[in-house]
Amino acid sequence: MTYIVDTHILIWFLNGDSRLKQKHYKILVDNKNNFVFSTIILAEIKHLIQLKRINVQYEKVIEYLSELSNCVIYPVDELVIEQMPGGLNIHDAIIVATGLVYKNVLGEEIQIITADKTIIRSRILPVA
Numbered sequence: 001m002t003y004i005v006d007t008h009i010l011i012w013f014l015n016g017d018s019r020l021k022q023k024h025y026k027i028l029v030d031n032k033n034n035f036v037f038s039t040i041i042l043a044e045i046k047h048l049i050q051l052k053r054i055n056v057q058y059e060k061v062i063e064y065l066s067e068l069s070n071c072v073i074y075p076v077d078e079l080v081i082e083q084m085p086g087g088l089n090i091h092d093a094i095i096v097a098t099g100l101v102y103k104n105v106l107g108e109e110i111q112i113i114t115a116d117k118t119i120i121r122s123r124i125l126p127v128a
Contacts, residue, residue, distance in 0.1 A: 004099035006114035
């Protein structure tokens, strides 16, 4: 299974935050799964660090992701922009659009790992 990972899920995982659901933790540590991280997540993490809203080192995030063999950092490209749904803020729309590229263009079975109520309620993508 391929999972699109939302920003807060990655931050909570890296920080060992209790808000991360056990089922999400199990998915994230399973080496049989594949993970896709939109580059907007990296921008959002960098921004949140600069605002001092999260306590994580950007370099550690990059180091962690670069060490994963089952992970892709997908760019915000024309395919993503074409797939962006309405009704979501721009960050969430780009993350969801990345999932739609994998589903609609690349033909992969995907789920999104998120705690974001707006994404969940949108039912645009299946949620883990």
